[in-house]
Each structure stands twice: as structure tokens, then as C-alpha cells.
Amino acid sequence: MADFLDAPGVGAAFVEIIKSAEEQISIITPYISLTPHNLKYLQSIDSKKVPIDIVYRSDTTPNPEDLAFLKQLQSARIYKCDDLHAKCYMNEQFGVITSMNLYKHSQSNNWEMGVRFSRETDPDLYAQTSEEVDRILQASSPENSGRTATTATANQRTYEPRKPTRTISPKLKVPPKKGLLEKALDSVRGEVAYCIRCGETIDYNPEKPYCPKCFASWARFNNPDYKEKVCHKCGNKHTTTKTRPVCNDCYKTYYR
Known part of the structure; x- marks a missing residue:
């Protein structure tokens, strides 16, 4: 407040x-x-x-x-x-x-x-x-x-926002390791994920892990390493960033 x-x-x-x-x-x-x-x-x-x-x-x-x-x-x-x-x-x-x-x-x-x-x-x-x-x-x-x-x-234009020097981890661009049935269901209904700042339900996309409102706030400073509060994959409270939007457990399960 x-x-x-x-x-x-x-x-x-x-x-x-x-x-x-x-x-x-x-x-x-x-x-x-x-x-x-x-x-x-x-x-x-x-x-x-x-x-x-x-x-x-x-x-x-x-x-x-x-x-x-x-x-x-x-x-x-x-x-x-x-x-x-x-x-x-x-x-x-x-x-x-x-x-x-x-x-x-x-x-x-x-x-x-x-x-x-x-x-x-x-x-x-x-x-x-x-x-x-x-x-x-x-x-x-x-x-x-x-x-x-x-x-x-x-x-x-004389003012340009300061640009970040880091990008999202290449490993997170790989689709999660899922079975054929899970992949088929995701292709039909879309995969549910969570905004890493507010926890709102959004489509799964590790390169865009924010809801529109939180993305507008994040884009003000455009820091891919700023610490957020929610895992994009499971929605539980974890320290995440735009560079690494999933928690350690989800990372180990789906990306390693």
C-alpha cells in the first residue's frame, strides 16, 4: 500500500x-x-x-x-x-x-x-x-x-532503454520431456503454466514467463536476472528469473 x-x-x-x-x-x-x-x-x-x-x-x-x-x-x-x-x-x-x-x-x-x-x-x-x-x-x-x-x-530518439547482456538459457528452449499422451493433450488444450511474478495462470513459454501486466513492469528495467517468486512450470513458490524461470526440481525433471 x-x-x-x-x-x-x-x-x-x-x-x-x-x-x-x-x-x-x-x-x-x-x-x-x-x-x-x-x-x-x-x-x-x-x-x-x-x-x-x-x-x-x-x-x-x-x-x-x-x-x-x-x-x-x-x-x-x-x-x-x-x-x-x-x-x-x-x-x-x-x-x-x-x-x-x-x-x-x-x-x-x-x-x-x-x-x-x-x-x-x-x-x-x-x-x-x-x-x-x-x-x-x-x-x-x-x-x-x-x-x-x-x-x-x-x-x-535520443533515449534508449538499457539493454541486458544475458539471454535465456538455451536448455529451456527444449520442450519438456513428456509422454506422447501428455504432448497430445497439450497440443489440443495448451499447456498451463504460471507467471513467475504474480502466479497468474498463463500459457507455458519459458521465453515469455510473465503475464502481460507483470511483463510491462519487468520491461521497465529489462533485467533477465531479477529474482522472481514463482516457478513457471509448477506454480510453487521458488526463486526464479527470466533467464531461469523454473525451479530446480522442474529443471531436473524436464530439462536434464
Whole structure:
């Protein structure tokens, strides 16, 4: 369930987003002026090579020292977006939609509020926010391009989601070891399987082990090694991934 945050709560949630990230961080804020703590946490997560997408408003000028700091982060990509007013901070686990800019004065002096939501307990809100963050990124241009978003066209997309480097295990492309009767029944009625995130019943396909809703959420960060909760084959609770969507028992039974 989403939680209400006051100004200190928003600041604490931002730090938690940075510290707990393992796959991706998105920072959407019209104005940027970093506190010493912001600098330290961003630098620490950069050492772990966690990708960071940062978008600020194109007609603003971040503190030059802060901008120079962000540019030297090896895993950061910085963008400008026309007419940006939204403030949103998120990683692969949870996010915050808030009134507060990532700005020293805002964090120390302003009355601010926000809402914290989780991918696990608020999947629809998380997925919709992720999609909107993607739209903002697609409407943005690289900070050093000298070109604002209004001049970008559909054929000149400057933002591309980060691509995973691993693919599904070749062994899982082989049909399960079943008898002729089982195969005949499956060919007629389709083989029942389970979404590895929510457990919903879906067609068996180890290359596409998500229901449509969970796939939209997974595709936001596109990490084939992110840990899920359900075996695609048996539907029981097990740690699985898109790369390995079946539990060890099912793997041994059907693929070895």
C-alpha cells in the first residue's frame, strides 16, 4: 500500500532509493542542487555500476559543480526536458512521486509532501509510473547535445532503454520431456503454466514467463536476472528469473 510522506520522509526515501538500488535509478526533477549527503550516496552507488537516468528541466541551469559531478559518474546519463514539472524518484523496487525537487533549499526549508509506492504491493501504480518515466525520457535530449526535446522527432530518439547482456538459457528452449499422451493433450488444450511474478495462470513459454501486466513492469528495467517468486512450470513458490524461470526440481525433471 502506498504511504504518505512529509518533507523529511521524502528526503529519507530518496536516500533509500539510492542505497537499495541494484538495477536502475531514475531521477526526474526540474531543478538540481545537491546536498553533501546526495553527493556521497550517488557516488557510492556509482561505484556499484548501477545505471542512473537523470532528467532536469531544459530552461534551468543546475549548479555547475553539481552538473560536473553528475557528468563524472560513470553509470549516469543526464537529460534535459522541456516544460518538466514532475518530480519522481524510483529504482527497481519502489518509487516516490513528490512535490520536492532535488534541490538543497527544497529539502531543508520548504513544506513538501509525497507518496511512496512499491512494485510488490502497488504493481499498477508502479507500472504506470514507470511507463510515464519512460515517456519523459523519450521526450528528453542528452544534456550535452545542445538540442532540446522540442526538436526531437520520432526518428531521432535520443533515449534508449538499457539493454541486458544475458539471454535465456538455451536448455529451456527444449520442450519438456513428456509422454506422447501428455504432448497430445497439450497440443489440443495448451499447456498451463504460471507467471513467475504474480502466479497468474498463463500459457507455458519459458521465453515469455510473465503475464502481460507483470511483463510491462519487468520491461521497465529489462533485467533477465531479477529474482522472481514463482516457478513457471509448477506454480510453487521458488526463486526464479527470466533467464531461469523454473525451479530446480522442474529443471531436473524436464530439462536434464
